[in-house]
Amino acid sequence: MILTSRLQLLSCTLQYFEALLQGEEVLSELLHIRIPEPWTEYPEIILVAYDKLRNDPSMLGWFFYLVIHKEDKCLIGAGGFKGRPDKDGTVEIGYEISAPYREQGYGTELTQALVRFAFSHSYVNKVVAHTEEEYNAAVKVLQKSGMHFVGEDPEQLWKWEITRDQYQWPQD
Template structure:
């Protein structure tokens, strides 16, 4: 688990993935937390994420986490890594916060928590992220955490994206 001042980033395991499939009431009981109806905008990705996680054990430290807002004991989003570090020590982060909890610095706290957790591992030399090719709250979050825009990529699904990188210091 990754803990930040206001959040707990809870790694998904078999029990949590199964609870997500069974619905918010079951997930709330498993987490011991309040689970609002629309805690994620990406519910459809959890089933393929679970299958990949099951068949690829190295992902167990580098995959999906749920974002629990401690003051309200409420599930407010998801985050994680898009796979384990590659041969060059690069890992990619992603995150989402439900609209009711945006503009409070929580997404920045999530991103920083993921970065700090990644850099605590000797294998990781660089953390990357991608955003749509426009200034947005996501680009502001990455800048606050210390990322720099390093280029553009063409994604087959999302079109032009900006690539962001943060190098491990020391």
């Protein structure tokens, strides 16, 4: 689990995926949280992510997180890593915040927490992310999280990154 001032990032175990696949009300009961309709714009990813974790349980912690608003006790999105760090110590992040909770800093808070979590592991040297080729809210979130534009990749996406040397640890 990763905690921020307003969010709880709960690593999505097989049990949580199975509950989601049975119906959102099953996960809601299990975690004692509200799940708004719709909480994700990409419901098809749930089954894909479940299969991926089922085939490689060692991804737990380096994969899919449920984003829970602590005060509202509400599932407001998902985020996490696209797998364990590679041999060079690079890991990719992604996230989604549901529409009613956008433009309130939750995306930035989530992204900063993922970057901090990644760099808390000494073998992680770089965190990367991809966005569409346009200046939008996702770009602003990555910039506020210390990431820098490094170019386009073959899939016509912008690539962003932050290295361990560039990362500034929060002053607690």
